[in-house]
Amino acid sequence: MSNDLHPPLLSLSPWLAAALLGLGATALFDVWLWVLKTQLGVPTASFGLIGRWVGHMASGRFVHAAIARAQPLRHELALGWLLHYAVGLAFGAGLLAWQGLAWLQQPSLGPALGFSLATVLLPLGLMQPAWGGGLFARKTATPLQSCLRSLLNHLVFGLGLYLTALALRQLSG
Secondary structure, eight states: OOTTOOHHHHHSOHHHHHHHHHHHHHHHHHHHHHIIIIISOOOOOOHHHHHHHHHHHTTTOOOOSOGGGSOOOTTHHHHHHHHHHHHHHHHHHHHHHHHOTHHHHSOOHHHHHHHHHHHTHHIIIIIHHHHTSOGGGTTSSOHHHHHHHHHHHHHHHHHHHHHHHHHHHHHHO
16 A cells, blocks of 8 residues: 555545544644643633533523623533534534545645634634624734734644644554
8 A cells, every 4th residue: 555545534434534633623722722821821711601602592692791791601611612622523524625535635734724714713703792802802901912812722723633634644554
């Protein structure tokens, strides 16, 4: 078998490939956040806020003046973590929908980073306004810093997509 063909990757279900990509990238993202918080002292948002936001949607509340001051919900942290990984899986599927399964045969960094840069529109264009932070975090204390941190975090996720694809390719060969 030649090194440039990896039949096991071709035989992966698209859903499994997307799940593995999303899981790997999200896990690297989480390691990044852990390093920022515990090793560098950089504050990071709690996934509980995501759970709180989505949990309040069940009662018809989609927008908050300040999500951190919204009524806490039971199990919001668990819900937030579940949603965090679900979004990671969806983003893995999105990259494969855009690039196709063939991208796994010859993964390249450009599409992974480009896709992850596009995903930053979700927190900056949807979540920040809904959480009371304004479009592109303009109502936060440090809008530029918030935007740059989101960009960097999503680039780390993109790097995770690429590294996971490389690992899958290596494991299949």
